Amino acid sequence: xxxxxxxLNWSLIEGFILKGLWFSITLTIVxxxxxxxxxxxxxxxxxxxxxxxxxxxxxxxxxxRSVPLVMxxxxxxxxxxxxxxxxxxxxxxxxxxxxxxxxxxxxEIMRAGIQSIPRGQxxxxxxxxxxxxxxxxxxxxxxxxxxxxPVLLTxxxxxxxxxxxxxxxxxYDLLKGFETAGKNFGRPIEMYLTAAVLYFIICYSxxxxxxxxxxxxxxxR
Amino acid sequence: MAMExxxxxxxxxxxxxxxxxxxxxxDSTYLNWIFKAWGWTVGVSLTALLVxxxxxxxxxxxxxxxxxxxxxxxxNAWVELFRNIPLLVQIFLWYFVLPxxxxxxxxxxSFVLVVLALGFFTSARIAxxxxxxxxxxxxxxRYAGMALGFTTPQYYRxxxxxxxxxxxxxxxxxxxxNIFKNSAVAFAVSIPELTQFALxxxxxxxxxxxxxxxxxxxxxxxALVINRIMAFIEKxxxxxxxxxxGTGAGGH
Numbered sequence: 001x002x003x004x005x006x007x008l009n010w011s012l013i014e015g016f017i018l019k020g021l022w023f024s025i026t027l028t029i030v031x032x033x034x035x036x037x038x039x040x041x042x043x044x045x046x047x048x049x050x051x052x053x054x055x056x057x058x059x060x061x062x063x064x065r066s067v068p069l070v071m072x073x074x075x076x077x078x079x080x081x082x083x084x085x086x087x088x089x090x091x092x093x094x095x096x097x098x099x100x101x102x103x104x105x106x107x108e109i110m111r112a113g114i115q116s117i118p119r120g121q122x123x124x125x126x127x128x129x130x131x132x133x134x135x136x137x138x139x140x141x142x143x144x145x146x147x148x149x150p151v152l153l154t155x156x157x158x159x160x161x162x163x164x165x166x167x168x169x170x171x172y173d174l175l176k177g178f179e180t181a182g183k184n185f186g187r188p189i190e191m192y193l194t195a196a197v198l199y200f201i202i203c204y205s206x207x208x209x210x211x212x213x214x215x216x217x218x219x220x221r
Numbered sequence: 222m223a224m225e226x227x228x229x230x231x232x233x234x235x236x237x238x239x240x241x242x243x244x245x246x247x248d249s250t251y252l253n254w255i256f257k258a259w260g261w262t263v264g265v266s267l268t269a270l271l272v273x274x275x276x277x278x279x280x281x282x283x284x285x286x287x288x289x290x291x292x293x294x295x296x297n298a299w300v301e302l303f304r305n306i307p308l309l310v311q312i313f314l315w316y317f318v319l320p321x322x323x324x325x326x327x328x329x330x331s332f333v334l335v336v337l338a339l340g341f342f343t344s345a346r347i348a349x350x351x352x353x354x355x356x357x358x359x360x361x362x363r364y365a366g367m368a369l370g371f372t373t374p375q376y377y378r379x380x381x382x383x384x385x386x387x388x389x390x391x392x393x394x395x396x397x398x399n400i401f402k403n404s405a406v407a408f409a410v411s412i413p414e415l416t417q418f419a420l421x422x423x424x425x426x427x428x429x430x431x432x433x434x435x436x437x438x439x440x441x442x443x444a445l446v447i448n449r450i451m452a453f454i455e456k457x458x459x460x461x462x463x464x465x466x467g468t469g470a471g472g473h
Contacts, residue, residue, distance in 0.1 A: 068404075068405035079430075164310060167309060193314070196314055199307055200305045
């Protein structure tokens, strides 16, 4: 069969692709920021040394990590409207799911980051008379973030790829945009191919940037 | 909210509760169906794992070969290609695009296509682990093999690979667990595995909570079993003093 990419013009991109691309990017950014925030809280809970904080956080993190993301997406799509008592769209449910799910993954990264800080730094902070909160905020977390930045960004790239899984609940993301365009113009093969190429270009360039950053941070350390 | 676990004992056609919960012959219950779906998940995952280990090992090894810049470049390109495209998109490529471009692929059953998609996707990640494992070995091991007069295939076969595989078992464990989780994406091309079952049975019975819970438990059990098996292998094969570090964040 012959490939025909002639349908791929600006009006198609404007009409079908941009909306999906915008959603995928927003979802990635919101889930990364929310995931890092809640992930850091989970990591602090697990490192607190208090059983009543550690155990629930560990159950949450390990539970999320042993279930496929698609199942988690379906769960939240089903349960969130049930809990808040009114239907919400697939898009909003995707935001909540991804923040909740990625928090589990980011928490493991942050935990490793916090543990990578030499104990002496903690003692130094304590010797200066800092409280636990001050010590975390001023000494430990900034260094943990910097050390873990490449890993956090790698996880963000994986997250961007995973946004395509909102297909399961029919949210309109980048992949859905290409699929809809392909169906409407009778050229699904070309549209799937273009989607693959676009995802590749985005993820490859991002991982190149992360690699450069990794080198830079390796020098600082 | 009351749970109605009898939903699993219902006949899939008549929706009547079957005594003993398991149907026989053509009358199957949702319990029969979920086990069959679990079988598909296990089947897809294990076959894909086999493909991924085979292809990943080859790609991983050729990326570390001395004096073969083109092979190394091919290996690097392979890894970049397969890990920078989302798995779902890759499944669509194997399922819709490749058969349209290569007519011979039209006759392949969808099981094979999904296994190839999942296997090749994971092969890129395993290739990374294999390469990291080989490069984690001290250079002296390679030179020792050479000094003994081994050819390149020989010192890989007798010196480097036996060591490398044993030290990368921990990262391989998480890849094996990932492949089970990632097999869920096969729902998109109607492979009758657990997620596809969850979608269909949840709709049919109007009891999605019970159905999803059942499926989730089976995924967790699968992950635990794989984890235990790999832990056993790791214990038996551990090389004292060698621990390979994973490459950081895992996939989903």
